[in-house]
Amino acid sequence: MKEKNLVIVGGGSTYTLGIIMSLIEEKKNFPLKKITLYDIDEQRQEKIAKATEILLKEHYPELKDFNYTTDKATAFSNIDAAFVQIRTGGLYMRELDEQIPLKHGAIGQETCGAGGMAYGLRSITDMIELVNDIRNYSNDAWILNYTNPAAIVGLALQKEFPDDKRILNICDMPIAIMKSYADLLEKDVWELIPEYFGLNHFGWFSKILDQQGNDLTNEIKNNIINGDFLPADKEIANDESWIQTFRKARQMLIDFPEFLPNTYLQYYLYPEELAKKETPDNTRARQVINGREKRVHELCDHIIFQQTTNDINVEADIHGVYMIRAAASLVFNLKETYVVMTENNGIISNLPADALVEVPAILTNDGPKAFSVGEIPAFYKGLIENQYAYEKLVVEAYYEKSYNKLLQALTLNRTIVHAPQAKAILDDLIEANKDYWPELN
Numbered sequence: 001m002k003e004k005n006l007v008i009v010g011g012g013s014t015y016t017l018g019i020i021m022s023l024i025e026e027k028k029n030f031p032l033k034k035i036t037l038y039d040i041d042e043q044r045q046e047k048i049a050k051a052t053e054i055l056l057k058e059h060y061p062e063l064k065d066f067n068y069t070t071d072k073a074t075a076f077s078n079i080d081a082a083f084v085q086i087r088t089g090g091l092y093m094r095e096l097d098e099q100i101p102l103k104h105g106a107i108g109q110e111t112c113g114a115g116g117m118a119y120g121l122r123s124i125t126d127m128i129e130l131v132n133d134i135r136n137y138s139n140d141a142w143i144l145n146y147t148n149p150a151a152i153v154g155l156a157l158q159k160e161f162p163d164d165k166r167i168l169n170i171c172d173m174p175i176a177i178m179k180s181y182a183d184l185l186e187k188d189v190w191e192l193i194p195e196y197f198g199l200n201h202f203g204w205f206s207k208i209l210d211q212q213g214n215d216l217t218n219e220i221k222n223n224i225i226n227g228d229f230l231p232a233d234k235e236i237a238n239d240e241s242w243i244q245t246f247r248k249a250r251q252m253l254i255d256f257p258e259f260l261p262n263t264y265l266q267y268y269l270y271p272e273e274l275a276k277k278e279t280p281d282n283t284r285a286r287q288v289i290n291g292r293e294k295r296v297h298e299l300c301d302h303i304i305f306q307q308t309t310n311d312i313n314v315e316a317d318i319h320g321v322y323m324i325r326a327a328a329s330l331v332f333n334l335k336e337t338y339v340v341m342t343e344n345n346g347i348i349s350n351l352p353a354d355a356l357v358e359v360p361a362i363l364t365n366d367g368p369k370a371f372s373v374g375e376i377p378a379f380y381k382g383l384i385e386n387q388y389a390y391e392k393l394v395v396e397a398y399y400e401k402s403y404n405k406l407l408q409a410l411t412l413n414r415t416i417v418h419a420p421q422a423k424a425i426l427d428d429l430i431e432a433n434k435d436y437w438p439e440l441n
C-alpha cells in the first residue's frame with residue numbers, strides 16, 4: 001500500500017494522542033508518509049504536538065514527516081485524508097450547554113436535547129468553513145468528520161455540499177458498544193458483524209452475527225439482562241458516568257426487548273429520571289476537564305519533560321482504531337463494513353430519503369455502499385421521525401436564522417416536550433451563544 005498524508009483537524013483535542021497511538025498500532029493497515037496537526041489554538045495544540053513528535057520519533061520512525069500548524073495552506077495542501085474533531089466554543093461552552101437546560105429541569109448533554117442543539121448551531125459555521133478550506137487545497141481528500149453533534153453537523157454538510165461524495169460522518173459509539181458485547185461473549189470485537197439502524201446517537205442493533213453467520217443476538221440480550229453490562233474500552237471502562245450509562249442498557253432492553261439500544265437512547269427514553277440525577281456543578285464537561293483533559297495534558301507534560309515515551313504504554317483505543325480502519329477502507333478501497341452515517345435514499349424504506357441514517361455500509365473509494373435495512377417497526381419509525389424532524393428543523397433554523405424553527409425543534413425534542421420550558425431554555429441559550437450563533441429573527 002502506498003503511504004498517505006493525513007491531517008488531524010483539532011490537533012489540540014483530547015483525542016489526538018489516542019489517535020496517534022492508534023495510528024502507530026495500525027501502521028500496516030493505514031501506512032502514512034506524513035501526519036499534520038492543525039488547530040486554531042496554537043497553545044493548546046503545541047502541548048499535544050510536542051508529545052506527539054517524541055511519540056512518533058520513537059514508535060513510527062518510518063514516518064517521513066510530522067508537523068503542526070495553524071496555517072491552513074500548510075495543513076491542507078496535498079493530503080489524502082482529514083480527521084475532523086473540533087469543538088467550537090471548547091469545553092467551556094459544553095458546560096453551559098449542559099447547565100442551562102438543567103436549570104429548567106431538562107437534560108443537559110453534549111449531543112442530545114437542548115445542549116446538542118446549542119452545540120450544533122455553534123459547530124455548523126466552523127465545519128462549513130473547514131470543508132471549504134480543505135477543498136481549496138485538496139479536492140479529493142477523504143474528510144472523516146466526527147465533530148459533534150455529528151447528526152446535525154452531518155445534515156448541514158449534506159445541505160451545503162450535496163455533490164461532495166468524499167465527506168463521511170462517523171461515530172465510535174456503535175463499535176464501543178460492540179466491544180462490550182464482544183467482552184460478554186469472550187470474542188474479538190472485529191469478529192462481530194452488526195445489523196444496525198437509526199440516526200447518530202439514536203439507533204438500535206437488530207442483530208449481531210459472527211463470521212460464520214451464527215446469530216448471537218439472544219445470547220447478548222440474555223447476558224445484558226442477567227448480568228452486568230459495562231463499558232469495555234479501556235478509555236471508558238473505569239469512568240463512573242460511562243459505567244452508569246452502559247448499565248442503563250439493561251433497563252432499556254427490559255422495557256423494549258426487540259432490539260439492542262445505543263446507550264444514548266437513555267436520554268430520550270428516561271429524560272426526567274436522568275435530568276434529576278445531574279448536578280449543575282458537576283456535569284459531564286466538568287468531569288472531562290478534571291478527567292480526560294487533565295490526564296492527557298499530564299501525560300504530554302510527562303513525555304515532554306522526559307523527552308521519551310519509554311516509561312508509558314503506547315496503546316491504541318477503539319475510537320482511534322475505528323476511525324483509522326474506516327479511513328483506510330475508503331482510501332485503499334478495502335470494501336470493509338463499518339457503521340457510518342449516509343443519506344437514507346431508501347436504505348430504511350419507511351423513512352424520508354434525505355434523512356442522514358446510521359447503518360452498516362461497505363466503505364469503498366466510491367464512498368459508502370449501505371446494506372438495505374427495509375421497513376422498521378412503528379415504535380422505532382415514530383421515534384426516529386420525531387428526532388429527525390428536530391434535527392432538520394435545527395439545520396433549517398440555522399440557515400433561515402429562525403427563532404420559531406428552533407422553538408419548534410426544542411418542543412419536538414423528547415428531552416423537553418413542553419413549549420414554555422423549550423422557550424425558557426432557548427432564550428437562555430441564545431444569550432449564552434451570542435458570540436457563536438447566527439442572530440435569529
Ligand SMILES: NC(=O)c1ccc[n+]([C@@H]2O[C@H](COP(=O)([O-])OP(=O)(O)OC[C@H]3O[C@@H](n4cnc5c(N)ncnc54)[C@H](O)[C@@H]3O)[C@@H](O)[C@H]2O)c1
Nearest residue numbers: 010012013014015039040041085086087146147148171172
Ligand atoms: N462522533 C464521535 O464518535 C466522537 C467521539 C469522540 C469525540 N468526538 C468529538 O470530537 C471533538 C473533539 O472533542 P474533545 O473533547 O477532544 O474537544 P477539545 O476541545 O479537547 O478539542 C477540540 C480541539 O479543536 C480545536 N478547534 C476548535 N475549533 C476549531 C476550528 N474551527 N478549526 C480547528 N480547530 C478547532 C480546539 O482548539 C481544540 O484543540 C468534539 O466535537 C467531540 O464531540 C466525536
Ligand SMILES: O=P(O)(O)OC[C@H]1O[C@H](O[C@H]2[C@H](O)[C@@H](O)[C@@H](O)O[C@@H]2CO)[C@H](O)[C@@H](O)[C@@H]1O
Nearest residue numbers: 110148171172173176233235236284288317319
Ligand atoms: O462525555 P465524553 O466527552 O467522555 O464522551 C462523549 C463522546 O462519547 C462517545 O464516544 C466515546 C468517547 O469519547 C471515547 O473516549 C470512547 O472511548 O468511548 C466513547 C464511546 O464510544 C460518543 O460516540 C461521542 O460522540 C461523544 O463525543
Ligand SMILES: [Mn+2]
Nearest residue numbers: 171172173201
Ligand atoms: Mn458519537
